[in-house]
Amino acid sequence: MLSGYIPEFRTRFRATIMGIIMGLLNERIQMMPRKELDELQLKLLKAQARRLYELSPFYRERMKAKNVTPEDIRTLDDSAKLPFMTKKDLRDFYPDKLFTVPRREIIRYHASSGTTGKPTIVGYTRKDIDMWAESLxxxxxxxxxxxxxxxxxxxxxxxFTGGLGFHYAAERIGAAVVPASTGNTERQIQMIQDLGVTAYAATPSYMMYVGEVAEKMGIDLKQSTLKTGLLGAEPWSDKMRDRIQSQYGIRGINCFGASELSGPLFTECSEQTGIHFWKDVALVEIIDPETHEKLGPGESGEMVITMLQKEAFPIIRYRIGDITMLEEDTCSCGRAHPRITRITGRVDDMLIIRGINVFPSQVEHCLNTNPEVGNEFQILVERKGHLDEMLVKVELKPEAFTDNILELNALRERITSKLRNSLNVGAKVELVPPGSLPRYEGKAKRVKDTREI
Ligand SMILES: [Zn+2]
Structure with a gap:
């Protein structure tokens, strides 16, 4: 008995010591003062610029075209001298022409969803997988x-990077993982109950759907062990968060990532005042999408991301297309890592209706100010003659849906007028019964634009 016990004790002792050391390192970098973080970030930026200049013909050519060498990167602001990368670059160099390590160093591939054209293939070295799990x-x-x-x-x-991203991160912090993946919602709810699940990683729209199904099953999620939703991969509003928090008693934590960057990488802290970007993992800039000028903290613009330590598939000044603001002040949680505030839209999902820019998130925000409105809506855009027509289908809550046509008409008119005031462009509104719009287990596809470009 004793001979079996000692090796087990040693293994557990070693695991505990490793856990303590990793915990201390983790704590140290999270709470590092701003000045030290800036120094560390500059060191990593310089090293990555030099590495790419030496290793990658693509980057060397791009840097030469901008008349910049690694020696020109002396301060963090000098990041603006480096060339941009776009989704088009990733497609043009499909599948792995931008990789900067030999094939034998790749230990994993993932791919973006590829809704338009070819997907983007992302390769990872062992260190890349490790940094990804460390960051999340x-x-x-x-x-x-x-x-x-x-x-x-x-x-x-x-x-898709979502599942394995959260999986590895959760294992890394010693949590128990339930690798449910998507689908079979009733069984998912059963698992939450039977295993005492405390946190749930999903898209916000799927989280809402889980709440709806639980209600139908007669289960009150507020009474369950589930307290945290790790939600992301699609835009969502503060109003939607309020609903998830008040209706289901689940703290809605906003998460951020993209397959090109590795996968899900960053979340808000417990203060819920913006998503912290670890300064040793990524450098975030906000630019004016038209002039490409760098914008300051608190100014809304297009987010540009440089991954500082990626090996297999480096990403420098990537124009990811999200519109947000940067907050540089130390957070009330004590962390000096910068935060981005809510993503208010995407450069490329912006709809132009009769010359007016419309973000689906604006529509969602406006709809959510009406207590009768449920969780789902759909925007249909078409061109009639030369005029753009926008129709917003709005699902009502069960208690708000009625056979009384007069009542429904009055509500429809109220929502129509609110939308016009908020978007500065007219939209037709159709009220539809609860549960009648399509549900999505992945990213919600709320916009249908049938106009020919
Ligand atoms: Zn914080």
Whole structure:
């Protein structure tokens, strides 16, 4: 008995010591003062610029075209001298022509969803996988998750990065993982109950759907062990968060990532005042999408991301297309890592209706100010003659849906007028019964634009 016990004790002792050391390192980098973080970030930026200049013909050519060499990167502001990368570059160099390590150093591939054209293939070295898990793992600890938690991952597993991203991060912090992936919602709810799940990673629209199905099953999620939703991969509003928090008693933590960057990487901390970007993982800039000028903290613009330590598939000044603001002040949680505020739209999902810019998130925000409105809506855009027509289908809550035509008409008129005031452009509104619009287990596809460009 004793001979079996000692090796087990040693293994557990070693694991505990490793856990303590990793915990201390994690804590140290999370709470590092701003000045030290800036120095570390500059060191990593210089090293990455030099590495790419030496290793990659693509980057060397791009840098030469901008008349910049690695020696020109002396301060963090000098990042603006580096060339941009766009989604088009990733497509043009499909599948792996931008990789900067030999094939034998790649240990994993993922791919973007590829809704338009070819997907983007992302390769990872062992260090890339490790940094990815480290970054998201750190974020999970910043919302108070750890060894005592059971994290159910309801993001898709496979080529999409969501499932395995949360999986590895949750394991890294010692939590127990339930690799549920998407689908079979009733069984998902059963798992939450039976395994005492405390955190749930999903898209916000799927989280709402889980809440709806639980209600139908007669289960009150407020009474369950589930307290945290790790939500992202699609735009969502503060109003939607309020609903998830008040209706289901689940803290809605906003998460951020993209397959090109590795996968899900960053989340808000417990303060819920913006998503912290770890300064040793990524450098974030906000630019004017037209002039490409760098904008200051608190100014809204297009987010540009440089991944500082990626090896296999480096990403420098990537124009990811999200519109947001940067907050540089130290957060009330004590972390000096910068935060981005809510993503208010995407450069490329912006609709132009009769010359007016419309973001689906604006529509969602406006709809959510009406207590009768349910969780789902759909925007249909078509061109009639030369005029753009926008129709917003709005799902009502069960208690608000009625056979009384006069009442429904009055409500429709109220919502129509609110939308016109908020968007500065007219939209037709159609009220539809609860549960009649399509539900999505992945990203919600709320816009149907049938205009020919
Ligand atoms: Zn914070």
């Amino acid at each position: 793992g750190r974020s999970l600890t910043s919302v108070g998750l750890g060894e005592d938690d059971v994290i159910q991952v309801a993001n898709t597993y496979g080529l």
